[in-house]
Amino acid sequence: TATADPILKVDGITVDFDGFKAIDNFSMTLERGQLRVLIGPNGAGKSTLCDTIIGRVHSASGSVTFNGENITNKPEFEIVRRGICRKFQTPGVLPSLTVRDNLAVAAQRDRRWWTAFQIGAKAAEARKVEDILEQIGLTERADTLAADLAHGEKQWLEIGMVVATEADLLLLDEPTAGMGPNETSKTAKLIHSLLGKHAVLVIDHDMTFVEELGGKVTVMHQGKFLKQGSVAEVRADPEVAAVYLGR
Numbered sequence: 001t002a003t004a005d006p007i008l009k010v011d012g013i014t015v016d017f018d019g020f021k022a023i024d025n026f027s028m029t030l031e032r033g034q035l036r037v038l039i040g041p042n043g044a045g046k047s048t049l050c051d052t053i054i055g056r057v058h059s060a061s062g063s064v065t066f067n068g069e070n071i072t073n074k075p076e077f078e079i080v081r082r083g084i085c086r087k088f089q090t091p092g093v094l095p096s097l098t099v100r101d102n103l104a105v106a107a108q109r110d111r112r113w114w115t116a117f118q119i120g121a122k123a124a125e126a127r128k129v130e131d132i133l134e135q136i137g138l139t140e141r142a143d144t145l146a147a148d149l150a151h152g153e154k155q156w157l158e159i160g161m162v163v164a165t166e167a168d169l170l171l172l173d174e175p176t177a178g179m180g181p182n183e184t185s186k187t188a189k190l191i192h193s194l195l196g197k198h199a200v201l202v203i204d205h206d207m208t209f210v211e212e213l214g215g216k217v218t219v220m221h222q223g224k225f226l227k228q229g230s231v232a233e234v235r236a237d238p239e240v241a242a243v244y245l246g247r
C-alpha cells in the first residue's frame, strides 16, 4: 500500500497557544520521494504544522515519526540533522555571497568533519553545486550576488539551498509568494524535478499553482484535517468550497 514505507507520520498532533488550538488532533502521512500539497485558508495552521514537524513549536499531544523514528518535540537541530529541511515564507539567502557560494554553504551544513580531509570530497561538492545551479535554472547567475537577484530567483536559490542539504524531506512554505504566473510555473517544474530523491511538502494557497503541481492534496481548516485527495477531488468537495474562500 501507499503507506507501507512512509517517510513522515504526523499522528494526532495538537498545538496549544495559551488555550488556542492552532492545531487540533491533526494526522497526515507522507510517502517517501513523493509530493504532498497542504492547503487551507489563512490561519488554518499550515505554518504551525511545519514548525511542529521541525521542532520549533512543541505539540501538547500526538507524535511525529520520521524515517521510523519518533522525533516528537526534539530540538530543531537534531531534526534537521536527521534529514528534514525547511524553506521559510521569506527568502533567507546570504545577500553578500554569490549564488554559487550560497549553495556551497548550504551543501556544507551537514558535512562531517572528516570529509574535509578526504581527497575528492571538495571536487564532488563543487560538482553537486553545479548540478543544483542547473536544476534551479541559475547557472548563468552563479557569480551574481544573491542581493542582486530578482525576487523569483531568490526563491529558487533558496529551494536550491534546501536541496543542497540532501534532506530526505523538504518543507516548502509558500514557495511562490510574490511570483507572477511564469515564475510560478517554473517553480512547479522545479519542484517536480526534486521528487524521487526528496519527499516534498508544499504549502500554498494559490490554486493555479496547486493545479499545476498536481499530486495528492491535504486540506487543513482551523487546525483540523478536513479532506485529502487529488486536486480535482478536493476542488469538487462542497465542504472544502465552504471553508476555502480562494485566498
Ligand code: ADP
Pocket (backbone or CB within 6 Å): 017, 022, 040, 041, 042, 043, 044, 045, 046, 047, 048, 049
Ligand atoms: P497558516 O500558515 O495556515 O496561515 P498559521 O500556522 O500561521 O496559519 O497560524 C495558525 C493560527 O495560529 C493562526 O490563528 C495564528 O494567528 C496562530 N498562531 C500562530 N503562531 C502563533 C503563536 N506563536 N502564538 C499564538 N498564536 C499563534
Ligand code: MG
Pocket (backbone or CB within 6 Å): 046, 047, 048
Ligand atoms: Mg503560513
